[in-house]
Amino acid sequence: MLTDDDLLDKSSKTAARVFGRLKLIKYDNDIFNKLIIAETSSIVHVLAAFLLLKASGNCVAEKETIIDIVTLSESVKDLEELPNLITELVDDPIYRKHLFYREKLIVMIAKSDTVRRNGRGAESSQEQALGKIYSMLEQFKSKYPELKNLIICGFSGGGAALQRGGGRVTEVAHNNGRTARFYHAKTLGPSLLTIQGHQMQILFSPSSIALHTLQSLVAQNLHARAQTELKPNGEHYVLPRRAPKGYDERKNIEKFHKACQIMRQAYFNYMGNLDDSNDKHSANESFNKLFTNAPWISVILGNLSSRPSKRGGHGTINQNITVRNLRGENPKLLDNRAITVERVSAHSGTHFLNYLSVYEGLKSINYDELHEMYICSKSCRDFMRNTALSLHMTDFDIAWFTMIGETHPDKNEIISLAKKFNPNRSEKNSNKETLAWLELYAYDVAKLVYKCILNKDPPEDNFDLHSPLRSGFSNLAQQLTIREESNEFGRYAQSDMTNFMNNNLDFLLGTHECLTLQACYAAADVVNAPEGGLNIELTRQKPN
Incomplete structure (x- = not known):
């Protein structure tokens, strides 16, 4: 006789696997303490999660409950609706x-997914949404006295500017404190963040750095709260850091938010509505065509996913698969x-998603007011440092060799090709025109x-x-120069193999080829400087 579990497995193996995991929650309080609901856009999603937890034998809305229900916003649209x-x-x-x-x-807040969909300008939307939520706490407590002990915690995904080399990772708590104060919140709970991939190596190896990371994260959380909360006499426990005398801090923060809004619109103009998965005309035809020649195979093999069902991820690779079938x-x-x-x-050499639309945003600000x-x-400083890192890692020699199969043209040819490029997302530009335009665009961003x-x-x-x-x-x-010089052979080897595969789509990838490509990916891996997440130079110079 089939059990309920057998029937569920027969109906949907994915549903059975998820339900099976939910049934384990009550047996291990240390491992299971949050249920994160991806792309939360409706109260129905949360109530459905409650129902699943209850059906799998977990306590919900009871004293014995051990799990927090976490909403996850993954687009600007969801962020704008988050307070509601x-x-x-x-x-x-x-x-x-x-x-x-x-x-x-x-x-x-899913940092990297939001940026994928809405461009770098989405970073201010993330900040604004969280600030508004922090500011709502007193309203909730006033309306519902039983929530008098409630705290609000911001949970940062791993793709934030700070977590990609733009500053000390543990400053996430500090930034959240600044955001809370900007929106006149009276307190904030501990800031949470995901640590993954290279961040794990950078922040927790060796043990001395791991200890420093944990101490710093605790200290930043305490400091952020102390700077936000007020004593009974209305004074701060710790005086928040302000802009230098004579500078209008709020006005300039709002100016950065407006610049990011321009960036989001520019990104939309380039890419279309990426929030709509049913929109077959989203993205840019020219970018899609150019990046068809990017190092897909080595990236796929180098990032075999624990979540293969999520947007084209791969869990394992069958041996003797063709390039065409894999990518x-x-x-x-x-x-x-x-x-x-x-x-x-990154491995294409362009890093273009880290600066596409940034030019339009910065250009909307008076040139002589950019430094102010x-x-x-602080968010602007992190943003600019992260952009500068990405520009430093950009290598158009590699990009031309990888995706065009030719050496880098001279300056005059680049200018001539770029002039022919039409940024309309439905326009069919040649790969050379697209790449030349991206190169000149990167230089324009770098100057600003x-x-x-x-x-x-x-x-x-x-x-x-x-x-x-x-x-x-x-x-x-x-640091980046040292890394770039040390992995130069790996990058060119990966580029050469990518170019070969682009011209031989039916080439059979056996065990030897897969291992070689994985090794090349690791050798060529382009990551931000390790120290970027730990110890950086002062980011705010004294006014001239």
Whole structure:
């Protein structure tokens, strides 16, 4: 006789696997303490999670409950609706009772997925959404006295500027404190963050660094709260750091938010509506065509996923599979997991998603006011440093060799090709025109980032994509240069093999080929400087 579990497994193996995991929660409090609901956009999603937990034998909205229900927002659209969603949830008696027993409300923001869909400008949307949620706590406590012990915790996904080399990772708590104060919140709970991939190596190896990381994260959380909460006499426990005298901090933070809004619109103009998975005309035809020739195979083999069902991920690879069958006939760059998109962009040599649309945003600000915005906005400083890192890692020699199969053209040819490029997303540009345009675009971004960080006009001579980081953060530039020189052979080997496979789509990938490509991917792996997440130079210089 079939059991209920057997019937469920027969109906849907995925559902059976998920349900089986939910049944394990009550047996291990240390491992299972959060249920994260991907792409939460409705109260129905949360109530359905409650139902599943209850059906799998877990306590929900009871004193014995051990698990927090975490909403995960993965697009600007969801972020803009997040305050309304949280209000609706708190008004629901079941969810509110669950909060009463857990005493914390956790909102998670998917950093890299939001940027994949909405561009770098989405970073300010993430900040604004979280700030608004922090500011709602007093309203919830006033309306529902039983929530008097409630705290609100921001949970950061691993793709934030700080977590990609833009600053000390543990400053996430510090930034959340700044955001809370900007929206006049009276307190904030501990900031949570996901640590994954290279971040694990950077932050927890060796043990001395691991201890420093944990101590710093605790200290930053305590400091953020102490800077936000007020004494009975209205004074701060710890005085928050302010912009230098004579600078309007709030005005410049708002200016950065507006610049990011321009970036989001520019990204939409380039890519279309990536929030709509049914939109067959999303993304840019020219970018898709160019990045069909990117190092898909080595990236796929180098990032075998624990979540293979999520947007084109791969769990294991069958031996003797052709290039065509593994990567697809015409892979679309943005129709993939965020890590795949980011790695393909990086290993192509372009890193273009880290600066596409940034030019339009910065250009919307008065040129002579860019540095003032940089001085006054911590988020702007992290953003610019992360952009400078990406520009430093960009290598168009590799990009031309990988995706065009030719050596880098001279300057005049680049300019001539770029002039022919039409940015309309339905336009059919040649791969050479697209890549040439991206290269000149990167230089335009670099000049504005240079001005923003240093408050100097970029020099006419000897200016390159390394200049913003080299001039603004010499220690990070030095580290990246060492890494780039040490992995140069791996990058060119990967590029050469990619070019071969692009011209031989029916080539059979056996064990030897797969292992070789994985080794090349590891050797060529392009990551931000390790010290970027641990110890950086001062980011705010004294005004000139």
